[in-house]
Amino acid sequence: MHLVLKNLFLFILAVPLLGAAFAPHKPERHTVVIESMKYAPSEIRISVNDSVRWMNKDLVPHTVTSLDKKFDSKEIPSHGRWTYVFRKPGTYPYKCDYHPMMSGTVIVEDRKH
Numbered sequence: 760m761h762l763v764l765k766n767l768f769l770f771i772l773a774v775p776l777l778g779a780a781f782a783p784h785k786p787e788r789h790t791v792v793i794e795s796m797k798y799a800p801s802e803i804r805i806s807v808n809d810s811v812r813w814m815n816k817d818l819v820p821h822t823v824t825s826l827d828k829k830f831d832s833k834e835i836p837s838h839g840r841w842t843y844v845f846r847k848p849g850t851y852p853y854k855c856d857y858h859p860m861m862s863g864t865v866i867v868e869d870r871k872h
């Protein structure tokens with residue numbers, strides 16, 4: 760009986776440890792601030808399944824619009840925010856539909872931790 764309990768206890772201990780060892784990269788949330796007609800940082804490097812949240816701190820609306828039509832926030836109002844999850848590796852350039860001089864890039868790496 761004691762042996763069974765001991766084995767059960769070890770099993771319970773081992774499960775989360777194994778989970779941590781084999782689990783893929785835990786998704787992270789990154790933030791890009793839109794301020795003074797700029798994306799900051801303008802280039803961000805993330806891992807697959809991470810999300811990026813754009814926060815518009817300007818007094819005018821902006822958009823986060825993929826040049827390759829992969830995503831489009833549509834209008835992000837002043838003090839609004841928009842989040843997108845990147846499921847595939849690649850380089851994603853984007854701009855603001857209202858102010859085409861505003862540009863940024865999200866680089867999604869296929870990282871396996």
Ligand SMILES: [Cu+2]
Nearest residue numbers: 821855857858
């Ligand atoms: Cu804009």
